[in-house]
Amino acid sequence: MDFLKHAKRLPVLDWNLTFFGAHEQKVGPEWVVPIEKHYAFECIFVLEGHEYVKIQDKTYTLSAGDFFLIPPEFPHQVWAGQILKYFCFHFDLDDPNLKVQLIQGISYYHPCNSELCKKITPHLTKLDSLIKDGSFDFNTKMIIQIELSKMLQSFYQSAVKRTHDASSTHVEYSRIMADYMKSQLTNQVLSYIKNGYAPVEKPIEVDDAIRKVGLSNGYGFRIFKQTYGISPREYLSKLKVNEAKKLLMKPSYSVADIGSALGYSGLANFSRQFKRWTGLSPNQFRVNASQKQ
Numbered sequence: 040m041d042f043l044k045h046a047k048r049l050p051v052l053d054w055n056l057t058f059f060g061a062h063e064q065k066v067g068p069e070w071v072v073p074i075e076k077h078y079a080f081e082c083i084f085v086l087e088g089h090e091y092v093k094i095q096d097k098t099y100t101l102s103a104g105d106f107f108l109i110p111p112e113f114p115h116q117v118w119a120g121q122i123l124k125y126f127c128f129h130f131d132l133d134d135p136n137l138k139v140q141l142i143q144g145i146s147y148y149h150p151c152n153s154e155l156c157k158k159i160t161p162h163l164t165k166l167d168s169l170i171k172d173g174s175f176d177f178n179t180k181m182i183i184q185i186e187l188s189k190m191l192q193s194f195y196q197s198a199v200k201r202t203h204d205a206s207s208t209h210v211e212y213s214r215i216m217a218d219y220m221k222s223q224l225t226n227q228v229l230s231y232i233k234n235g236y237a238p239v240e241k242p243i244e245v246d247d248a249i250r251k252v253g254l255s256n257g258y259g260f261r262i263f264k265q266t267y268g269i270s271p272r273e274y275l276s277k278l279k280v281n282e283a284k285k286l287l288m289k290p291s292y293s294v295a296d297i298g299s300a301l302g303y304s305g306l307a308n309f310s311r312q313f314k315r316w317t318g319l320s321p322n323q324f325r326v327n328a329s330q331k332q
Contacts, residue, residue: 089120104151112268135217144198242302
């Protein structure tokens with residue numbers, strides 16, 4: 040008998056949301072940051088004075104109360120006016136649908152009187168106030184999670200409003216590829232954890248995701264990078280490092296088991312790749328993580 044035959048369900052949540060690099064700083068006119076790009080979204084909130092941001096060959100002037108969102112992998116440069124006090128942080132998420140919508144549907148610059156900036160300013164102010172508190176415990180982490188989630192909800196609503204015909208075919212293909220890689224990797228890891236051995240099927244590969252949408256490798260790589268700002272291989276690597284970090288936080292799984300769950304043929308291969316990703320060996324990461332808990 041199916042006891043849940045008439046049950047109504049909520050969706051399963053399986054995504055990583057990362058918040059990092061948050062800081063507040065007051066600087067003078069000599070402050071210039073060289074051209075750079077990040078793998079995550081960068082958020083800039085001006086508290087006093089002016090900040091200049093050059094991106095895509097256009098320069099924006101930010102004043103107090105203005106907000107600027109820089110998408111992943113977009114080269115940019117920032118510098119100060121005569122006086123500048125700003126709050127900045129980065130965030131990243133591995134939900135392919137939302138990531139595409141944010142990259143495609145939200146403009147960079149949001150002046151203080153814009154609808155989106157008015158919505159998110161209370162959350163930005165709350166996050167900035169945590170720096171002054173100085174005590175970072177579980178409660179602080181939960182507040183960060185809540186405030187960032189509320190901001191993401193506002194970003195999503197703004198992006199949906201602006202959804203243009205750019206649910207164009209190449210964006211949809213890219214989304215399907217990203218979804219496929221994420222779901223296949225999740226199934227691969229869960230299968231290993233549940234059964235205690237690597238699945239019979241070969242580990243997930245980028246080529247499988249491109250074949251899923253019936254494209255040539257070259258074209259699939261190109262449109263994926265246009266949509267997400269990184270190649271499909273880099274995207275799959277980010278998914279793997281997120282899974283590895285989650286599993287390394289659980290002492291019950293050996294490093295060798297984690298490497299096998301992620302599809303690596305040996306402990307040395309996994310350890311070498313993890314160090315490329317993070318600068319730490321899996322064991323060093325595990326020790327550091329346990330000390331922070």
